[in-house]
Amino acid sequence: MKLATLRLDGATAPVLVGDTTATVIDGYADLSELLTAPDWKTLAKQASGRTVDLSDADYAPVVPNPGKIICVGLNYATHIKEMGRELPRYPTLFSKFKEALTGPYDDVIVPAYAASELDWEAELAVVIGNEAYQVSAADAETYIAGYSVINDYTMRDYQYRTLQWDQGKTFEKTSGFGPVLVTDYALGSRIETRLDGRVMQNATTDDLVFTPAKLVDYISHIVTLQPGDVIITGTTGGVGHARKPPRYIQNGETVAVSIEGIGTIRNRTIVE
Structure with a gap:
């Protein structure tokens, strides 16, 4: 469905x-x-x-008003290696506010003061369907409503101003989210980012270190997950910041993020 x-x-x-x-x-x-x-x-x-x-049709963010958006950093083995880090023992968690969400085909409007290091992050989003507290990984699927696509659009200069990442991850209406929620999805399909048609990220979702079930387990032992809450599971290798030289999104360029079996979001960046 x-x-x-x-x-x-x-x-x-x-x-x-x-x-x-x-x-x-x-x-x-x-x-x-x-x-x-x-x-x-x-x-x-x-x-x-x-x-x-x-x-x-005019698509809004697929889940427009989540109570919580919990993001996972460094969760694809390929991305962890390209950033020069070791595989983590526990998930790295940070937050995104719902104001950061935008429709899957909306333009992303970026203020000029934040436009020097714009980056893409293709991610699988997990949406909670039932209240979950202290849920085991073995039971986690029954608490998941479904899956969607999101671009964890990132202002790298803001992200690395401090040790806390949130400020570079939650700029107003920058994260395309959708187009649909699919209730039946299995890890292993292709996840891809294209910048103006050029492939920048290309992997499969079974490269995740912490699967959706493990994330529901871990997070629900910290806080109750409510229906409509979103877990963003991390990005794979190929981000612009890790390239040599770095490659950032420019004014007028379009980022398309696809996950096979779910769909594609496509957002053009406009710098004001």
């Missing part, structure tokens, strides 16, 4: 996504709100609202 949040008539609505059309799931403002319903999966499967043509 594929779900999304669309902008419709000045508001938003959660939808059940088909091949060429989507069906509105009535009674909920977006997918974030739908996921708080205990029977959200049944409600989605039984969607009977208006039909929307997807050819010109």
